[in-house]
Amino acid sequence: MRDIDLFQMALGLTPPWQVSDAKFNLKKKRLDIRIDFPRGSTFTCPGCGQAGMKAHDTQKKSWRHLNSFQHEAYLTARVPRIKCDNCGMWLVDVLWARSGSGFTLLFEAIIMTMAKSMPVKNIAEFINEHDTRLWRLLHHYVDEARDKADHSSVRKVGMDETCSKRGQNYVSLFVDLEGPKVLFATEGKDAFTVKRFKQDLTDHNGEPEAIEEMCSDMSPSFISGVGKYFPNAHLTFDKFHIMKIVNEAVDKVRRQEQKDRPELFRTRYWLKNFKNLKPSQTETLEELTIKKLNLKTSRAYHIKLNFQELFNQPAEDAKAYLKKWYFWATHSRLEPIKEAAYTIKRHWDGVLRWFQSNVNNGTLEGINSLVQAAKARSCGYRTTRNLITMIYLIAGKLKFALSI
Numbered sequence: 001m002r003d004i005d006l007f008q009m010a011l012g013l014t015p016p017w018q019v020s021d022a023k024f025n026l027k028k029k030r031l032d033i034r035i036d037f038p039r040g041s042t043f044t045c046p047g048c049g050q051a052g053m054k055a056h057d058t059q060k061k062s063w064r065h066l067n068s069f070q071h072e073a074y075l076t077a078r079v080p081r082i083k084c085d086n087c088g089m090w091l092v093d094v095l096w097a098r099s100g101s102g103f104t105l106l107f108e109a110i111i112m113t114m115a116k117s118m119p120v121k122n123i124a125e126f127i128n129e130h131d132t133r134l135w136r137l138l139h140h141y142v143d144e145a146r147d148k149a150d151h152s153s154v155r156k157v158g159m160d161e162t163c164s165k166r167g168q169n170y171v172s173l174f175v176d177l178e179g180p181k182v183l184f185a186t187e188g189k190d191a192f193t194v195k196r197f198k199q200d201l202t203d204h205n206g207e208p209e210a211i212e213e214m215c216s217d218m219s220p221s222f223i224s225g226v227g228k229y230f231p232n233a234h235l236t237f238d239k240f241h242i243m244k245i246v247n248e249a250v251d252k253v254r255r256q257e258q259k260d261r262p263e264l265f266r267t268r269y270w271l272k273n274f275k276n277l278k279p280s281q282t283e284t285l286e287e288l289t290i291k292k293l294n295l296k297t298s299r300a301y302h303i304k305l306n307f308q309e310l311f312n313q314p315a316e317d318a319k320a321y322l323k324k325w326y327f328w329a330t331h332s333r334l335e336p337i338k339e340a341a342y343t344i345k346r347h348w349d350g351v352l353r354w355f356q357s358n359v360n361n362g363t364l365e366g367i368n369s370l371v372q373a374a375k376a377r378s379c380g381y382r383t384t385r386n387l388i389t390m391i392y393l394i395a396g397k398l399k400f401a402l403s404i
């Protein structure tokens, strides 16, 4: 068997395409495989599918292929243009590459697989290509897969935001809580992001009227966006974000009080859950909460623990429990705690909705850790678009049309 026959088989070429030449350049560590077709071959029109078209002229093209051992491999071919009566002049499709790509399909498949687990910058170094070429490729496959995605069964949506580039740009995320997967990511964090999500949902066979539950933090733009664009949806405020408001209030009380009570210095662990504390921290906390009940911080802490218990109440008792807590908090004479209670009062229905919607917090947290991974994979990503593409790639559960 000649080496060119071997390459022909390995590449899976079918007539009229055949390997006409293969050259190793040891100095350049490069393998060049030339593909050609015999005179008189005919091709299919990519426009209308008509077969039997003769080559009008040809254009020389080349594609990067999988490395052959340590050698970079390239395919080159004269690609015929055909002149179709219906469609005009067309460059024919080749089997081994997408039209317009400088990589073979196999090479693209490998890059896509690598991109799910390593930073694009590192892939670029590893395969000795500029990363803009890789990003273009990722955009293509992600866009293509998203075009085909069907969102008609989506009923529960979570909203969250993440920031890119030292907090300068925000990206809003819309998550299918039952997927769970990222349905839509878009720049910004205003009410228009909700409008754009509605459009995107419609573009993917989804029905905005069919969305039953939405979950977010208490950001006014999300709240107004949901009211305007998803009037049928019940809004639940994310438990994690509600707890954050109460935790911050406890910390404010502590910071005010530590001016007079030095034992409160460096005790930020008031914010943590009791079970997550180190033994030494538990001891200090017990001392501060049990033996020094006169501390304002200790009172604030108890109010927080009590609030946390809300989420362990049976659904039918939740409202009465929250009312009692609200009374206690607003009569605590602790300004930050009162402020937090007023905030909760203003968002009353969405706080209690959790008992009906059963929005699972772990879902959003799980997606969030994938988004953090996406940030790492696209480090030095330069554009928000690159970050968004990486989020879809890692957290979008998209089906890519890759030939392996």
Ligand SMILES: [Zn+2]
Binding pocket: 045, 046, 047, 048, 049, 050, 084, 085, 086, 087, 088
């Ligand atoms: Zn045609």
